[in-house]
Amino acid sequence: MTATVSLEEHFEHTIERDQRIEPRDWVPEGYRKTMIRQIAQHAHSEIIGMQPEGNWITRAPSLRRKAILLAKVQDEAGHGLYLYSAAATLGADRADLTDKLITGRQKYSSIFNYPTLTFADVGVIGWLVDGAAICNQVPLCRSSYGPYARAMIRICKEESFHQRQGYELLMTMMRGTDQQREMVQESVNRWWWPSLMMFGPPDADSPNTAQSMAWKIKRHTNDELRQRFVDMSVPQAEALGVTFPDPELKWNAERGHYDFGAVDWDEFKNVLKGNGPCNAQRIAHRRRAHEEGAWVREAAVAHAAKKEHK
Numbered sequence: 451m452t453a454t455v456s457l458e459e460h461f462e463h464t465i466e467r468d469q470r471i472e473p474r475d476w477v478p479e480g481y482r483k484t485m486i487r488q489i490a491q492h493a494h495s496e497i498i499g500m501q502p503e504g505n506w507i508t509r510a511p512s513l514r515r516k517a518i519l520l521a522k523v524q525d526e527a528g529h530g531l532y533l534y535s536a537a538a539t540l541g542a543d544r545a546d547l548t549d550k551l552i553t554g555r556q557k558y559s560s561i562f563n564y565p566t567l568t569f570a571d572v573g574v575i576g577w578l579v580d581g582a583a584i585c586n587q588v589p590l591c592r593s594s595y596g597p598y599a600r601a602m603i604r605i606c607k608e609e610s611f612h613q614r615q616g617y618e619l620l621m622t623m624m625r626g627t628d629q630q631r632e633m634v635q636e637s638v639n640r641w642w643w644p645s646l647m648m649f650g651p652p653d654a655d656s657p658n659t660a661q662s663m664a665w666k667i668k669r670h671t672n673d674e675l676r677q678r679f680v681d682m683s684v685p686q687a688e689a690l691g692v693t694f695p696d697p698e699l700k701w702n703a704e705r706g707h708y709d710f711g712a713v714d715w716d717e718f719k720n721v722l723k724g725n726g727p728c729n730a731q732r733i734a735h736r737r738r739a740h741e742e743g744a745w746v747r748e749a750a751v752a753h754a755a756k757k758e759h760k
């Protein structure tokens with residue numbers, strides 16, 4: 451038996467016993483690649499995800515709403531940095547990941563390519579987008595890669611606060627004027643379908659799911675989590691007094707789940723190709739911030755070198 455086989459066995463046994471893979475452990479190259487891809491895509495989503503809501507910070511309707519929104523957007527920056535660090539434990543280089551993001555070689559969540567047209571979007575992003583994120587990420591707290599699973603615990607706690615602030619904002623607007631209620635409904639109409647796309651392509655078209663489930667990176671398939679999200683969102687919409695833009699949405703007693711209409715996967719593919727309403731704007735903004743921040747990175751490197759010299 452060669453040393454590589456025993457390392458491989460150690461990896462397989464760790465997965466079988468539901469224990470965590472740690473940075474010191476040998477992993478198959480495919481596992482490392484998949485993990486870096488998923489963590490990097492997740493980190494990029496948090497960083498790009500600051501932009502849609504960031505759009506409303508200077509125009510929040512009160513000091514309270516502004517403070518909440520600032521805190522939420524700062525949390526997203528924190529999640530991104532936390533996740534880039536988790537990717538670094540697998541040998542990924544942060545500068546390289548950023549380069550891949552701003553040159554379009556690595557993806558970020560499709561959802562952040564849609565515009566935030568009204569302040570109701572801040573509430574709907576909190577309710578539906580953070581809600582979908584939590585639904586997807588809570589099972590990832592049991593993901594097989596230790597640093598990622600542990601990062602998810604903290605991130606999910608913060609996302610829960612984000613979700614609640616969104617729902618509370620919407621409840622306040624729903625108690626307001628007819629115009630405010632219409633604004634909430636119009637926003638829900640725009641965000642519902644893109645939120646369902648956050649869970650990824652249907653299982654039959656998801657190239658990574660089978661292997662990621664076998665490696666226990668993912669604990670549920672894309673379709674399972676999408677269904678879970680629909681089931682939990684319908685009663686929340688009823689409590690709020692809004693409807694989802696889906697005439698086929700109805701309870702199926704036999705299945706014990708809500709049936710829902712077909713997601714427009716052509717729209718999803720088009721957004722992934724870079725043709726969503728805001729793809730170009732999001733990347734251009736990120737690239738500009740990166741270039742304008744070059745002097746900070748240079749100063750940090752010079753400072754570290756000076757300290758080491760001393």
Ligand SMILES: CC(C)(COP(=O)(O)OP(=O)(O)OC[C@H]1O[C@@H](n2cnc3c(N)ncnc32)[C@H](O)[C@@H]1OP(=O)(O)O)[C@@H](O)C(=O)NCCC(=O)NCCSC(=O)Cc1ccccc1
Nearest residue numbers: 492495496499558559560583647648649650656657658659
């Ligand atoms: C479920 C999935 C997203 C995709 O399953 P997998 O098994 O990995 O892939 P699968 O084979 O099914 O797909 C084939 C290809 O399509 C890609 N792709 C799929 N879906 C999408 C999509 N929607 N958008 C763009 N790309 C997508 C996929 O990467 C793959 O790419 P490849 O062609 O191989 O390069 C998984 O990676 C995951 O759970 N990630 C962690 C969670 C996470 O990243 N959350 C971020 C959002 S939450 C947040 O940021 C919090 C927040 C809230 C509010 C404000 C601010 C921040």
